[in-house]
Amino acid sequence: MEYLIGIQGPDFVLVAADNVAASSIIQMKHDYDKMFKLSEKILLLCVGEAGDTVQFAEYIQKNVQLYKMRNGYELSPAAAANFTRKNLADYLRSRTPYHVNLLLAGYDEADGPGLYYMDYLSALAKAPFAAHGYGAFLTLSILDRYYRPEMHRGGERFILNLPSFNVRLIDREGIHDLEKLTLASFL
């Protein structure tokens, strides 16, 4: 099952997604990137039904970039999140709803870091931490117990049964790739 997680710190947002692209029982790819870069400081993580994820995420990505080209400045994370939610809601009651679960993470100069949780019914919530997938059941309780708003970088550990993860961090300077986590790095 696919997995996403996001944690907001005092001046950064840390996000991670698993790397598997599966088709029923076969793993078709082990190094699939589920994060879409909407702008210099906004990342969209997208899981769900096979074609819907890429179609919807790329649609949002191109529209956010178009906004920047037309108006000369980028959408803020809050605006991008609401734009995404609006699109998801509009398609929900059409003949072709998108079955996708999203996490939108971004850093705004004025508002600071923000993490937005969105599900396929287009519910939007700004949260200090969020996760999607079966792994969410396990990690949310851990985060509930141990999360502190003033957490500094490097204080997180995940115990999951997926082979590898892409981890990225967004802060004032933009999006940074952290090392890819594999099972070996926990042993």
Place this chain on the structure above:
Amino acid sequence: MALQDLCNFKDIFLDSIPTFSLPIGLPLSSSHSVPLPFPMSHGTTTLAFIFQGGVLAAADTRSSCSGLVACPAAQKILPIHSHLVGTTSGTSADCALWKRILARELRLYQLRHGRRLSTGGAAKLLSHMLQPFKGTELCVAATLCERSGPSLYYVCSDGTRLKGTLFSVGSGSPYAYSVLDQGVQWGLTVQEAVSIAREAVFRATYRDAYSGNCVDLYHITSKGWTRRNREDLKEEYYREKERQRQKREEGETLHDISCVHVCVSVHADSIYVWSTVQDVTML
């Protein structure tokens, strides 16, 4: 959608019913009387992988139709243009149609822009064209080799589009994957790659009821695609039997001498271990 716009064709079926009702007689492996253990329709085995000599694509040639072999000599790898080859899996008619539409769109692009569309672009075009038809059972793995380097994309009618170095599609794909995963590396020679691909399809056809008959092999390099002669897997089966028979005979002659005898004799300063293996190991 390109075809619709061209013909001013209004698809009344799409508007009236939410999902496609599949016509009878489709080459799907799901026969209603015997349920499948897992959702793996597409009665075929196709595979493609990238190595230092380009891209190799292989497929079986059995076209099945709910338990009947409709055609033992079908063609599951369709060339799209001189440097692009697509493997097909799923409904034969759908695959053939969409490959032709893709070929037409790529040719139009080439004429309009003066250069060929890249594989990624071709794969994206195909996946966008298929997107309104999410209910159909079409599943393709497009392969291409370009001057800049070989690339391989897997495109499926459910919207998946993945770039990779090794893909196998169809009901026989788990069997093919197990052979390919252990044998395929970048540094294979063309001969080795061909034999691995042939072996993978053979193993899949051996176990999977819906794959069989012959194997088609296409090799794509920067100069274009070349097709090997269609090989009947029955020959491969007999060669395999022959190899096993020879191995059994060798095993029997060894057995005649003795079972594995290990004698340890201790000399003054060294220990010798004797066994029925050719060499003597000194410890």
